[in-house]
Amino acid sequence: MSIEYGLKDFDKKYRSYHQARWDEPIIFQLSQPGERGILLPEAEPEVAAAGSRIISDLGPMARKSPPNLPEISQMRVLKHYLHLSQENLGADETVDIGQGTCTMKYSPKINDRLANLPDLADVHPRQDESTVQGSLEIIYKTEQMLKAVSGLDRFCLQAGGGSQALLVIATIVRAWVDEQGLADKKDEIITTIFSHPSNPACAAIKGFKLITVYPDEEGRPDFEAMKAAVSDRTAAFLVTNPEDLGIYNSRIREFTQMVHDVGGLCSYDQANANALLGIARARESGFDLCFFNIHKTFSAPHGCGGPGCGAVGVRENLVKYLPAPLVSYDEEKDRYFLDYESPSKISRIKDFYGVLPAITRGYAWMKALGPHWLREVSRVAVLNNNYMFKKIMAMRGVGAPYASGEFRMEQVRYSMQKLKDETGISVSEFINRMFDYGMHLWTSHEPWLVPEPFTVEPTESYSKAEMDEYLAVLEQVLKECYETPEVVKHAPHKSAVHHTDHDILEDPKRWAITWRAYRKKYKGYFEPR
Amino acid sequence: MNSFESHPYIPNSVPSVQEEMLREIGAKSVDEFFKCIPDDIKYHEALQMSEPTLSEAGLRRHVEEIASKNRSVNRVLSFLGGGCWNHYVPASCDEINGRSEFLTAYAGDPYEDHGRFQALFEYESLMAELLEMDVVNVPTYDGSQAAGTALRMACRITDRHRVLVPELAGPERLKIIETYLHPQIEVVRVKADPAALTLDLNDLRSKLDDSVAAVFLENPTFLGVIEPSGGEIAELAHGKGALLVVWADPSSLGVLTPPSCYGADIACGDIQPLGVRMHFGGGRGGYIASKDEKKFVSEFPSRLFGISATTHGEWGFGDVAWERTSFASREAAKEFVGTAAALWGITAGVYLATMGPKGMADLGTGILQRSAYLSRQMAQIPGVKIAATAPFFKEFPVTFQGRSVSDINMELLSRGIYGGHDLSSNYPTLQNSALYCVNETMTKADMDTLTKALSEIMKGAGGSLQ
Known part of the structure; x- marks a missing residue:
């Protein structure tokens, strides 16, 4: 009997996997002139007649020829996209713990249903407030929960992702500096090399000079380097804790104090908050601002790269810089309302009030856990990580620089430098082979301060058995690097597609970002089919 | 208070499993992992929030009760x-963006997430036909962010620091643009014709000089007006070395001339009309489109997925000109990029493929x-x-x-x-x-x-x- 699953029963530690392979054409290749995907309601004759003059009046603004979109019947369109979905590895399908820093936790299905209730999904943002009390209540109550988790005083839930939240924060710092007339004096922002790239990138957009602090030998932001960086010019300090190494900076209060002593602001990038729910808060660490990713820590799905929600929190003295409108509650009238009253200096950052599908999911997730289980989320996330840490560190060719002998928080950045030295196989090659077993592994943000890096964050969502399966795959691929390196070097073998030529994507003469550009540039060349 | 020993979202909340894992790690308790956090930072109370609704049925009832206080359209x-x-949302759009393979995926490589790369390349390509432009980005947060970025792109391309915008443009959009362009770029408002509500070309001429990076135009405008003078405005802008950036509602482009055809250098807008539910204003995605020239492509902050070939003669995909992005270059990058609105991009692709010409x-x-x-x-x-x-x-x-x-x-x-x-x-x-x-x-x-x-x-x- 040959059964390739039922891992426990058959003592098989990993599965024989193959991704769906549909060899799917580009959608334009499916076009059959005359086919229709959907029909719209036709206007009644009297309505149509009213429009005829307008259409002829358009003159140069009337489109000359219809857009060159494909003509495809409905089921064929659907099938095309279903095939593509099957050629995509969702977190629901795999043990998605190899995308460290991104907190790929389980996003409960009930929350998808709730987020898409017609009463929530089919609501216009300009409706009278009396008809949107439900949406406003969800935003308001989510804010109350985030206040509890952070200890800060008000939250704005408008940003559509963590990077846009960082833009909000940089914009707040800019407004705060400008308002005090300090634009010429406070023109520097300090961040750390392990902070997300959008921290420095957004600070630069708002016109600040960047100073980057590197880690000390133990992997924590270098205290002496920080002291040298901080001055009267410091407008703000943007930092994550724990940083992506998974090492908690125990001296964080001294860092924030140092910045406060020169009159700067401290902003906490809580991308790594999954280690700390109910355990440590932004307030007690001395931060003036923070943000959470609702699509990471609070379970909203990542959607192939958004929409998400970056919730920005501030202390009372900075509330007036939050983008309008906030959502407030009038106890007397028992009414939630859009609050434009705070003398906002930022004015606006995003259309309307925030990504409700993400916020609703975050709210429902917190509501399903409450104070006790939220804390348990972090305790188990950290337990799981230290379990992985222990097992991975015992593997051949792998290490984890910094803070030797210490436990880590919710993730670890490992290094395969030893493996590369011994086998010649790089981490970029290695990760392609992981996928032949249905697993994903990510390296790290750039620059690669940890050489040949990979980052594992198991979250609270995976059982010990699933983590063991992931570990078995990791071990198997490491073994292959030593014993059958050619198999690894030519991976993936079991993906929907094989190795792609990436040089073409860096060459202006050859890159093609749309099918339209491809047709112009190639005229019959490199057509796989 | 908590009569259950484990939570369905936390498999390893089972006490015996925790004990086994602690044994393997060589730790006595989970508390040991948190010793690195100083006591004066640690939070010792229970979080100040209401007790949970642990059952799924109870949770559903709770949220449905809140939702029912809305009165949907x-x-x-x-x-x-x-x-x-x-707008009407075809059922296929909901079906595809609800697929867990798309909904729960994130940042996989082109091999494991071939479907995501192809679907977003196709989104770019379908938008490109609607717009008659050769480059379209993976969507940013919303149309207003797209406008802000398009204008910053124009400033970098022309090395100028002033943009002209219509005073009657969407008021929230103008505020978002002004917020985003501050402090390096000056935003100057151009008057409108009081009767037609279109751009006042005389006022435009008086404000347009060789310090202007871009003229921003909405077409149709926030007030729904079809701007008839797009071609003339393009000529005026180009005559001073400025670019024309046009914000266009994609739902209009089956009948209205796409901006590129009257001289727009960059087009931008929101893809919400293309199969994305309103979600109280939470369903948004910003598109940016340009010609396929290095000087334009190099200035996009967004991901741009390009088509390639594999060693086995299949279509392959990947990121174009990666070094532009803040993922690669931090503060030296073109603005910033991060998790934005990819799922709505896939959705808009399904919409355009379903609608056809x-x-x-x-x-x-x-x-x-x-x-x-x-x-x-x-x-x-x-x-x-x-x-x-x-x-x-x-x-x-x-x-x-x-x-x-x-x-x-x-x-x-x-x-x-x-x-x-x-x-x-x-x-x-x-x-x-x-x-x-x-x-x-x-x-x-x-x-x-x-x-x-x-x-x-x-x-x-x-x-x-x-």
């Missing part, structure tokens, strides 16, 4: 627009017909005046003589109608005016219901507030 007749539109033409025609019919009927009501003389698409401003929009909207609300968006507070020249919006599913009866109600309200005959 499905239960009324809505004429609201102004940057978010109640005829569907997009029907959509545009159907909307033009309905907005023409509704405006004609409304104009016949005594005391009601259409406030734009230029042709319009989908929405149009309406002025009510001697009645405030908020009063009228209250009366409409009591009849199950959401009246047009009140323009009074943001447009000094459009007092007592509202923006009325149609969609492609409205019937003659729907529109007649509105005009009948408005006739009664304007007469003062009807509309008691219950």
